[in-house]
Amino acid sequence: MSVRCQTPAASAIMGVMYAIEATDPDGQPLDWSKSVGLNIGIGVAPEIHAVVYMGDRDDDYLPAVHIRLLFRFSEGRYIPTFVGYEAPDVDGTDLRSVRVNEMVQLVASHGIFVKLDRDDPPGSLAHAYGSEGMPSFTHGNLAKTVKDEGPNGRVLKHVVFTYQLAQVASQPPVKAVQKAFGLTERTAARWIAKAKQAGLMVRPSVPGWEHLAESSDFIRERVDRGEGLIRRFNPDEHQGADFGEHQAED
Numbered sequence: 301m302s303v304r305c306q307t308p309a310a311s312a313i314m315g316v317m318y319a320i321e322a323t324d325p326d327g328q329p330l331d332w333s334k335s336v337g338l339n340i341g342i343g344v345a346p347e348i349h350a351v352v353y354m355g356d357r358d359d360d361y362l363p364a365v366h367i368r369l370l371f372r373f374s375e376g377r378y379i380p381t382f383v384g385y386e387a388p389d390v391d392g393t394d395l396r397s398v399r400v401n402e403m404v405q406l407v408a409s410h411g412i413f414v415k416l417d418r419d420d421p422p423g424s425l426a427h428a429y430g431s432e433g434m435p436s437f438t439h440g441n442l443a444k445t446v447k448d449e450g451p452n453g454r455v456l457k458h459v460v461f462t463y464q465l466a467q468v469a470s471q472p473p474v475k476a477v478q479k480a481f482g483l484t485e486r487t488a489a490r491w492i493a494k495a496k497q498a499g500l501m502v503r504p505s506v507p508g509w510e511h512l513a514e515s516s517d518f519i520r521e522r523v524d525r526g527e528g529l530i531r532r533f534n535p536d537e538h539q540g541a542d543f544g545e546h547q548a549e550d
Contacts, residue, residue: 345410352406367380374513446481
């Protein structure tokens with residue numbers, strides 16, 4: 301049987317109820333024992349095949365989105381390799397309504413495994429945190445700590461964890477922290493900077509592959525800013541050579 305999640309709470313994300321069926325490429329259930337361990341103490345399914353039903357799974361006339369995610373180890377994150385839309389009648393409006401980034405997060409949450417209790421086996425983010433598949437600390441004991449003490453060491457560890465999960469799921473990490481703690485974007489960025497200054501932030505990756513994931517982040521950030529990956533040589537910047545002395549040999 302495939303992993304399945306159906307909850308009215310998802311309507312806040314997609315605008316309608318949804319059901320997700322997520323399996324490995326062979327159609328088998330996603331299993332933490334087959335996941336690949338990352339350096340931050342979580343596991344990831346190497347590949348996820350999923351169908352996101354835009355409503356009740358038993359209604360054959362409602363649309364469905366087929367998504368395949370591949371965990372690219374050199375980048376330390378999930379990459380969508382296929383997105384397909386299925387409906388009785390598909391037009392351009394339907395295709396434009398598919399919010400791929402949100403669906404990637406929802407599907408990835410079924411393949412990211414965490415251990416929240418020492419006595420329990422690891423479970424998926426979807427199982428641990430519900431329909432949105434990401435932690436929320438706006439209520440409960442940690443929320444009280446945030447209110448009373450601000451970003452102390454305990455809070456910053458949860459900031460880092462939320463940030464890292466967003467990186468793995470290919471989601472904007474600052475926005476993830478902002479939403480998880482109910483912060484403004486500016487405050488979230490300040491807390492993240494504080495965690496980095498404290499040396500708490502580690503780039504999620506397969507152990508020993510951190511430099512590849514960091515290089516990938518650097519390249520994507522340059523592309524997002526519209527900067528080129530290759531610096532053009534400008535001869536005018538290098539005129540006037542500083543000649544050293546070289547002794548000629550007989």
